[in-house]
């Protein structure tokens with residue numbers, strides 16, 4: 001359902017479609033009532049326009065048969081609101097509250113004005129000598145669930161991967177855990193989505209979603225470089 005969304009924007013994480021669908025439902029339900037309201041307004045303007053010899057009437061809206069024209073649309077719109085709230089809580093819970101078990105964990109560090117990443121290396125454990133640290137380039141494997149530990153060394157930043165529909169503020173003094181699971185290989189943008197100073201606009205990075213073979217190859221090149229220093 002609603003897969004015309006895929007024509008509009010590329011998506012590359014397991015929860016991206018859920019977020020797209022939620023936004024589509026808000027647009028559809030909001031748009032539906034907006035069209036009806038505007039249609040009725042235009043119709044009333046035309047129907048009750050100035051006519052020679054007809055005096056304007058003042059309607060207080062207190063009679064029962066007048067009030068139903070307010071109550072019924074009002075109740076139906078509330079019903080749509082409840083539907084949107086239920087869908088939103090459901091998506092929020094899956095994206096932000098639930099933490100599926102991780103295949104690997106990365107550290108993401110925002111600083112004025114670049115992104116720093118720590119990959120766990122061959123042993124899959126952070127904080128060991130084989131960790132691989134990079135600036136502006138994050139490498140992950142397709143189809144694996146990642147936890148990220150998001151930090152900042154200075155001010156507020158926001159780790160945003162548009163193609164994943166992922167956005168998370170980083171807050172000074174806190175380590176924030178989140179997750180994602182890439183579904184498609186490729187190189188995608190990482191942005192900072194929180195005003196963080198004069199260099200905010202150039203605080204870009206790239207996420208490389210790779211096959212396990214490509215990832216292993218990248219990892220061994222990194223470790224060879226590290227050993228040669």
Ligand SMILES: [Cu+2]
Pocket residue numbers: 157158192193194195196197199200201203
């Ligand atoms: Cu920023």
